[in-house]
Amino acid sequence: MPHSTNGDIKITVVGAGGGIGQSLSLLIKTQLTRELPNHRQALLALYDVNDDAVRGVAADLSHIDTAVTVVGYEKDKIGEALGGADIVLVPAGVPRKPGMAREDLLVINAKIVRGIGSSIAQYCDLNKVFILLISNPINSLVPVLVKELESKSGNIRAERRVLGITKLDSVRASAFLHDAAVEHGLKPKSNTLEDVTVVGGHSGETIVPIFSQTACCDALPRDALEALIHRVQFGGDEVVKAKNGAGSATLCMAHAAYTVATSFIPLLTGQKRSITGTFYIALRDAQGQPINNSAKRLLGMINDLSYFAVPVEITSQGVGEVDTSVVERMTKYERERLLAPCLGKLGGSIKNGLSL
Ligand SMILES: NC(=O)C1=CN([C@@H]2O[C@H](COP(=O)(O)OP(=O)(O)OC[C@H]3O[C@@H](n4cnc5c(N)ncnc54)[C@H](O)[C@@H]3O)[C@@H](O)[C@H]2O)C=CC1
Numbered sequence: 627m628p629h630s631t632n633g634d635i636k637i638t639v640v641g642a643g644g645g646i647g648q649s650l651s652l653l654i655k656t657q658l659t660r661e662l663p664n665h666r667q668a669l670l671a672l673y674d675v676n677d678d679a680v681r682g683v684a685a686d687l688s689h690i691d692t693a694v695t696v697v698g699y700e701k702d703k704i705g706e707a708l709g710g711a712d713i714v715l716v717p718a719g720v721p722r723k724p725g726m727a728r729e730d731l732l733v734i735n736a737k738i739v740r741g742i743g744s745s746i747a748q749y750c751d752l753n754k755v756f757i758l759l760i761s762n763p764i765n766s767l768v769p770v771l772v773k774e775l776e777s778k779s780g781n782i783r784a785e786r787r788v789l790g791i792t793k794l795d796s797v798r799a800s801a802f803l804h805d806a807a808v809e810h811g812l813k814p815k816s817n818t819l820e821d822v823t824v825v826g827g828h829s830g831e832t833i834v835p836i837f838s839q840t841a842c843c844d845a846l847p848r849d850a851l852e853a854l855i856h857r858v859q860f861g862g863d864e865v866v867k868a869k870n871g872a873g874s875a876t877l878c879m880a881h882a883a884y885t886v887a888t889s890f891i892p893l894l895t896g897q898k899r900s901i902t903g904t905f906y907i908a909l910r911d912a913q914g915q916p917i918n919n920s921a922k923r924l925l926g927m928i929n930d931l932s933y934f935a936v937p938v939e940i941t942s943q944g945v946g947e948v949d950t951s952v953v954e955r956m957t958k959y960e961r962e963r964l965l966a967p968c969l970g971k972l973g974g975s976i977k978n979g980l981s982l
C-alpha cells in the first residue's frame with residue numbers, strides 16, 4: 627500500500643504503537659467508514675520505531691470487521707508508510723511524568739519530530755498532505771517541524787500544511803463547562819455539549835478558553851468561571867497525576883485527534899471546498915511575511931507572535947484565512963487576564979523551538 631491511488635483516502639499514524647497512537651488507530655479503524663462516501667475506501671498506515679508494537683497493533687486491528695485497510699510498517703519502512711498520505715497524524719514522542727512540564731520534553735521530542743519532518747519532506751507530496759502534530763510541547767514543536775520541512779523540502783508554502791492539534795483543550799472546555807453548569811443547577815437543554823473556542827497555545831497559561839462566547843457563561847458565578855478556566859489550562863496535569871508515572875492523556879487525546887482527522891474527510895473527498903477548525907499554525911511564511919491579510923491582522927492583536935492557535939479555514943492549498951473575530955470579541959477580562967500572560971509565555975516557547 628505505498629500510495630493512495632484510485633481515490634482512496636490514506637491516513638498515516640506515526641507513533642501508532644503508543645498510547646495515543648493505538649487508541650486513535652482503533653477509532654479510525656472502527657469509525658471512519660461512517661464518514662466516507664460509499665464509493666471511497668480508506669487506508670490506514672501504521673508506523674512506529676517500535677517494530678513489535680506496530681506489528682502487533684496492525685495484526686490486532688486488521689481483525690476488526692470494517693472496510694478500512696490496515697497495514698503496519700516497521701522502523702525502516704517509513705517511506706512506504708508516508709508515501710501518498712493525505713493526512714499524517716503524529717503522536718510520536720515521549721509523554722510527561724509527574725513533576726514535569728511539557729517544555730521539559732522539548733529536546734528529546736524535537737529530535738524525534740525533526741526526523742519525522744525530514745522523512746515527510748522526502749516521501750510526502752507537500753502540495754497535498756496535511757500534517758497534524760500531536761507531540762508535545764506543541765507550542766515549540768510546530769515551529770521546529772515547519773522549519774525542518776522548509777529547509778528539507780525547499781517548499782516555500784510548507785508552513786501551510788502543518789497544523790498543531792490543540793483540540794483537546796476545547797474538548798476539555800466543553801466537558802468541564804457541562805460539569806460546572808450541572809453543578810450550578812443550569813439544566814443542559816440537550817445532550818449536545820456546547821462548543822468552546824480555545825486560542826493561544828497548548829500549555830498552562832498559553833491555553834486561552836473563551837467562555838464569554840458561550841451561552842451559559844453569564845449564569846455561572848465568577849469564582850466558578852475562574853475555576854473552570856484554571857481546570858482547562860491545567861487539565862493535562864490532572865491526568866498525569868492520576869496516571870502516576872504511567873504517562874499522560876491518551877484516550878481523550880485520541881478522541882480529539884479522531885474528531886480533527888474526520889473533519890478533513892469532506893475536503894479530501896471533494897464534498898466541500900473548505901473546512902474550518904482551530905489549530906496552532908504558522909502565521910508567517912518562510913520569508914517572514916504574513917501568510918495572508920487576515921494573518922496580518924491577527925499578528926497586530928497578538929504582539930506579532932508567528933505561531934498561534936486560532937480558528938482557521940483549510941482548503942486543499944492548506945491553511946487559508948484565519949478568523950480574527952473570536953479574538954476581537956474577547957472581553958476586557960479575557961484580554962487582560964488571559965491573553966496578555968499567554969502572549970508572554972508563548973513568545974518564549976516559540977523562541978525555544980526556533981533556537982534549537
Ligand atoms: N497535543 C496534545 O494535546 C497532546 C499531546 N500529547 C503528546 O503526545 C505524545 C505521545 O504520547 P503517548 O502516546 O502517550 O506516548 P507513548 O510513549 O505511549 O507513545 C509514543 C510512541 O511514539 C513512538 N515513537 C518514538 N519515536 C518515534 C519516531 N521517531 N517515529 C515513530 N514513532 C516514534 C514510540 O515508540 C511510542 O510507540 C507525547 O509527546 C505527549 O506529550 C499527549 C496528550 C495530548
Ligand SMILES: O=C([O-])CC(=O)C(=O)O
Pocket residue numbers: 721722728762794861862863865866874875
Ligand atoms: O499534559 C500532557 O503532558 C499531555 C497533554 O498535552 C494534555 O493532556 O493536554
